[in-house]
Amino acid sequence: MIQNNDMEQLSKDLAPLCDNLTNAVSALSSNHGSRASVISAAQAIIHAAQGPQDLYVHFVVNKCEIIVMRLFLKWEVFQEIPPQGSISFTDLAAKIDAEVGLVARLSRMLIASGMLSSPGPDRVAHTHRSRMIAEDPLFRSTAKLILYEDFPQAAGTPEYFASRGRREPTDRTDTAFHFRRGEQPGRRSAFDLINEDPALLKIIMEAMVRTQDFLASPGYDFSWLVSPTSTSSEKAGDGDDGDGGDEGRTLLVDVGGGAGHTIREILQRTPELAAERCVLQDTREVIERAKRQVAEAEGPAALLRGVRMMEVDFHAEQPVKGAKAYLIRRCLHNYSDGESVGILRQIREAMASDSTLLVMEMVLLPESPPFCYAMDMAMMGIAGKERTLEDWRAIAAEAGLRINRVVPAPGIGVSVIECVKEA
Ligand SMILES: C[S@@+](CC[C@H](N)C(=O)[O-])C[C@H]1O[C@@H](n2cnc3c(N)ncnc32)[C@H](O)[C@@H]1O
Structure with missing residues (x-):
């Protein structure tokens, strides 16, 4: 019944896992490794080492860390801890209008769990983890x-x-x-x-912008959008019948594109692509917000100036016909198969014979990291789902589309699933 009580065996089990961790850490210095590999190797050690008492502790501590995190995020506590140095529980309590005793107890929970640190009695300071929350409003x-x-x-x-x-x-x-x-x-x-x-809505839009960086599609080259003769499918060697006459044609429509962060990244990565040849579509509230942001924008955000901003309902007719490419990123995972097919059909109806649809979504693999399955759980909460490649093929086919090429993203990235109209 009680696992892991044979310490000699546990030591034997842990030895190769420790080697994996050492290798993952060494790979970092040669720039071939990733934080994700280090964390996954460290977690394998923790999981193997856990006995019943440790598992019990794990549940209790995780639950309480989440509860205090919720309070500290709601009360905006992280921003009140100085970036360098520390603050006393008394001063922190005064800043957030709370009792000192309460602040002390909640802070001690996060200090013990490693989210915050304490340089001395009754004082609290940031760790590098809490500093990421304090310093970045979008991450917050x-x-x-x-x-x-x-x-x-x-x-x-x-x-x-x-x-x-x-x-x-x-x-x-x-x-x-x-x-x-x-x-x-x-x-x-x-x-x-x-x-x-x-x-x-504000929190969600900001989270979308921040997670854009985490859920990147690094391997995909958008330069075919501005090549006069090539379509993405030719690039994939599939002999499409693109006529190359792209003058005046809309080159890219981002359907459900939120604040425009994906178009912005594509414009950054593809300098020859003119903003005026791109369309950002979303709901009225989101488009109004995006217009305001672009009007006020400076720096990279100003790249979106010139992009046509359009209020649409992606369950209804797609108003931009015959664009070179349509893009729908992290929207279909919000919907069941039946509803996703409906959205895809609306885009298909607007596509020309040489248009390409880029579905940018996770593709679940058996070895996908737990985060991908956690996203599936999150999507289940709004009747959506993350999908395997087989799932994507099935809904594309039902919508009259064929998957031409998949450019996979490693880890928790978003793959690019290129679809063309089924003849
Ligand atoms: C999960 S977000 C994805 C945003 C962005 N494409 C990205 O990858 O970060 C889903 C987007 O779909 C938009 N949306 C929801 N319902 C919509 C509808 N009926 N028509 C158009 N856009 C919609 C939301 O406002 C939101 O911006």
Whole structure:
């Protein structure tokens, strides 16, 4: 019953795992390694070493760390801890209008778990981990979205499934998101509700911008968009019938493109691509917000000036016809297969015979890191899902599209799934 009590055996089991960790750390210095490999090797050691007491401790500590993180994010505590040096519990309590005793107890939890540090009695300081939260408002929004907004909904899923039955959610008007908010099924989607909540919308848009950097598609070259004769499929060696007459043609439509961060990255990576040949589409609220941001923007954000900003409903007719490329990134994972097919069909109807659709989404593999499966759980909360390549092939085919090429992204990145119209 009790595992891992044979310490001699445990030591033998751990030895190769420690070698893996050493190798992963060494690879960092030769620039061939990644933080993800180091973390995964370290986690394998922790998992192997855990006995029942450790697993119990793991659950208790993780739960409490999340609870205090939620409070500190809500109360904006991280920004009140000085970037360098430390602050006393008394001074911190005064800054956030809380009792010293409460601040001390909550801070000690995060100090013990390694999120914060303490240079002396009754004082608290940043670690490099908490500093990332304090110094980056977009990262803070990401943490708030996960821990403050999503967490209670995820914690309520036992009651949701008890009420709705043990089946995959497919109705976007009746999800755990609705259940937590006491919303009547059959009326509005999670996105409708989010659009009515400016504070939540702001957090989500900021989190999308920040996670754009984490969920990159590094291997994909967009330069074919500006090549007069080539289409992406020719580039893939598939002999498409592109006529090369791209003058005046819209080159790129980002459907459900949010704040325009994907187009901005593509413009940065493809200097020959003119902003005026690109279209950003999203809901009214998001487009209005994006227009305001671009008007005020300086630096890289100003790259979006000239991009046509268009309010659309991607469940309805796609208004831009015959563009060279359509792009839909991290939207279809918000929907069930049936709804995703509907969205894809709207794009297909607008595509010319030589148009390419770039679906930028995760492609689940058996060896995908746990984060990818955690995203699948998060999507389940709004009746969406992450998909395997087989899943993508099936919904593309149902929408009258064929997957021409997949440019995979390593780790937690977003792959590029190139689709063309099925003849
Ligand atoms: C998960 S975000 C992805 C944003 C961006 N493409 C990215 O990769 O970060 C989904 C986007 O779809 C937009 N959206 C939701 N419903 C929509 C609809 N019916 N029509 C157009 N856009 C919609 C949301 O406003 C949001 O910007």
